[in-house]
Amino acid sequence: MPVLSEMRTRRIGRWTSIIGVALAAIALLGSAAAARRPLSRSAPELLQETGLYADFGRHQVDPRHLEFAPQYPLWSDGAAKKRWISLPARAAIDGSNPDVWAFPAGTRFWKEFSFGGRRIETRFMERQEDGTWLYAAYEWNEDQSEARLVSERGKPKAFDLGGGRSHFIPSVNDCKSCHQGHPAQVLGFGALQLSSARDPNAIHGEPMPAPGVDLQYLVDNKLLKRLPRAVLENPPVIHAATPAERTALGYLHGNCGHCHNDAGSLRNLGFSLRHVQGPARRDAERTVATAVGQPVKGRFPGQAPDAKLRVEPGQPERSVLLQRMGSRNPLVQMPPVGTVMIDDEAIRLVTQWIRDLEAPVRSTEATGKTAQTKGEDP
Amino acid sequence: MKASRILLIAAAVAMSVPAIALAQSKTSAKSAQVKRGEYMTMVSGCHDCHTPLKMGANGPEPDMSRMLSGHPQDMQLPPAPGPTGPWNAHVAATLTAWAGPWGVSYTANLTPDPETGVLRDFTEQQFIQTMRTGKHQGQGRQILPPMPWPMIGKMTDQDLKAIFAYLRQIPPVKNKVPDPIIATQ
Numbered sequence: 001m002p003v004l005s006e007m008r009t010r011r012i013g014r015w016t017s018i019i020g021v022a023l024a025a026i027a028l029l030g031s032a033a034a035a036r037r038p039l040s041r042s043a044p045e046l047l048q049e050t051g052l053y054a055d056f057g058r059h060q061v062d063p064r065h066l067e068f069a070p071q072y073p074l075w076s077d078g079a080a081k082k083r084w085i086s087l088p089a090r091a092a093i094d095g096s097n098p099d100v101w102a103f104p105a106g107t108r109f110w111k112e113f114s115f116g117g118r119r120i121e122t123r124f125m126e127r128q129e130d131g132t133w134l135y136a137a138y139e140w141n142e143d144q145s146e147a148r149l150v151s152e153r154g155k156p157k158a159f160d161l162g163g164g165r166s167h168f169i170p171s172v173n174d175c176k177s178c179h180q181g182h183p184a185q186v187l188g189f190g191a192l193q194l195s196s197a198r199d200p201n202a203i204h205g206e207p208m209p210a211p212g213v214d215l216q217y218l219v220d221n222k223l224l225k226r227l228p229r230a231v232l233e234n235p236p237v238i239h240a241a242t243p244a245e246r247t248a249l250g251y252l253h254g255n256c257g258h259c260h261n262d263a264g265s266l267r268n269l270g271f272s273l274r275h276v277q278g279p280a281r282r283d284a285e286r287t288v289a290t291a292v293g294q295p296v297k298g299r300f301p302g303q304a305p306d307a308k309l310r311v312e313p314g315q316p317e318r319s320v321l322l323q324r325m326g327s328r329n330p331l332v333q334m335p336p337v338g339t340v341m342i343d344d345e346a347i348r349l350v351t352q353w354i355r356d357l358e359a360p361v362r363s364t365e366a367t368g369k370t371a372q373t374k375g376e377d378p
Numbered sequence: 379m380k381a382s383r384i385l386l387i388a389a390a391v392a393m394s395v396p397a398i399a400l401a402q403s404k405t406s407a408k409s410a411q412v413k414r415g416e417y418m419t420m421v422s423g424c425h426d427c428h429t430p431l432k433m434g435a436n437g438p439e440p441d442m443s444r445m446l447s448g449h450p451q452d453m454q455l456p457p458a459p460g461p462t463g464p465w466n467a468h469v470a471a472t473l474t475a476w477a478g479p480w481g482v483s484y485t486a487n488l489t490p491d492p493e494t495g496v497l498r499d500f501t502e503q504q505f506i507q508t509m510r511t512g513k514h515q516g517q518g519r520q521i522l523p524p525m526p527w528p529m530i531g532k533m534t535d536q537d538l539k540a541i542f543a544y545l546r547q548i549p550p551v552k553n554k555v556p557d558p559i560i561a562t563q
Contacts, residue, residue, distance in 0.1 A: 173510075173511040173512070173513065176511070177511065177513055177516075177517040181517055259517055265501070265503055265504060265507065265516060265517065266504075266515070266516075266517060268499060268501055268504075269499070297499060298499065301557035301558070302557065329560065330519055330520065330560055331519055331557065331558065331560060333519075336513070336514075336517070336518050336519050336520075
């Protein structure tokens with residue numbers, strides 16, 4: 001790649017060719033692995049070829065990669081997860097739009113899924129030169145000695161979850177249905193998910209792995225640039241009336257907000273479960289504004305006639321949002337992919353949140369403005 | 379009529395000609411797209427499944443009064459026979475209700491009926507995404523067989539946009555297609 005860009009620039013002129021040579025030199029100074037492996041459009045056959053490991057035989061991750069844990073993780077039927085990011089040498093993330101960070105070409109992410117202490121699959125994303133992201137999944141063999149690229153169509157029955165259910169390794173279309181549902185595409189490595197003010201009650205929350213990658217760490221280490229000062233000074237927190245509401249809305253952000261938001265292809269639903277930064281961050285959360293007391297737009301198979309609102313304050317059993325979260329009928333369930341088991345802990349959390357929304361105060365107030373008058377962030 | 383008045387009218391007419399021509403070329407570009415969509419819809423077999431068949435003098439024929447409105451809501455069907463042996467799929471005489479190992483699926487109402495048309499909340503981009511991914515509204519549940527989205531999804535953006543433009547302006551038919559039934563293994 002560096003050689004190619006150097007050749008191209010030579011034709012353009014002497015000055016640019018000097019820059020090209022300099023760039024190539026910088027690239028060569030970077031990690032040896034990165035220099036060996038050109039940015040390819042198709043995923044390599046074996047996981048070790050993506051550069052995750054320093055020593056694959058001993059499952060030793062390259063110490064240059066940073067492990068991280070988003071504060072509001074995605075529910076994946078109880079899988080244990082580990083995640084890593086690798087930025088190209090000397091490159092930084094551009095955080096000037098705090099809702100859509102721009103990652104340099106060559107950025108790589110991995111996410112490992114284990115059930116019962118055994119690795120089942122490792123997912124991989126890589127930013128290409130043209131700005132697109134590559135999506136791939138690798139399936140581990142029984143004795144954990146190999147992880148091979150899964151077909152674009154995914155892989156059923158990758159792990160038996162009991163009760164006739166099994167883990168499905170998502171197809172590339174499945175990856176995209178979640179990751180491309182918001183312009184950010186990267187879903188767990190962003191301002192709220194890595195906020196220095198972590199929600200202590202977040203469900204399925206994982207302990208922060210060393211070295212403690214959060215906004216402060218990224219800025220201090222010059223890995224994140226141009227993040228608005230305000231975001232660093234007031235670390236992002238879900239705006240909520242109570243700690244329990246904060247946790248419930250955080251869960252919906254992490255599990256639903258990548259499809260249900262104001263910026264992606266489903267925006268025409270007018271239904272956003274995603275927390276946003278930016279100038280309006282002191283207003284009510286969009287979840288409160290677009291779900292609480294708001295009529296459903298569609299109708300799911302078997303929807304009861306008295307279920308009319310996305311969230312009906314005080315009435316969890318009539319709230320369509322909760323009904324769809326609590327279903328694993330493929331025609332009804334939310335999210336529509338990535339899970340075959342109901343998240344009972346989340347059902348309890350969201351049920352309690354809906355119960356605690358006092359009907360007369362909030363449902364009449366379609367904009368949800370009352371949410372912020374009740375109190376400050378916990 | 380005074381000469382000056384005639385002149386004025388003539389001038390107005392002359393000035394409005396380019397505007398009319400522009401509007402016409404716009405509508406004709408639009409109608410060229412719709413025409414292309416009508417053609418694509420015809421040759422790629424959407425009618426086969428989405429326009430119910432009725433019995434005519436010469437045998438079954440598409441019921442154009444229900445053009446592209448999917449499985450008729452008023453049609454009473456006995457439960458589908460289970461998928462057994464090599465003949466594991468069944469289809470109703472209308473070609474709008476299908477049973478197989480996946481369960482029972484009913485073809486969707488593609489007309490722009492604001493209440494019952496499947497595309498009522500779709501943007502053009504979501505229509506394209508639906509055909510490319512086989513997911514309802516581009517990101518939702520898996521679309522059931524025999525909807526041939528893997529074939530339709532290979533069309534160019536231009537052809538899919540043309541089909542969408544055509545479907546948005548055909549006569550709306552109010553027809554609430556039943557919910558599919560998922561097979562339970």
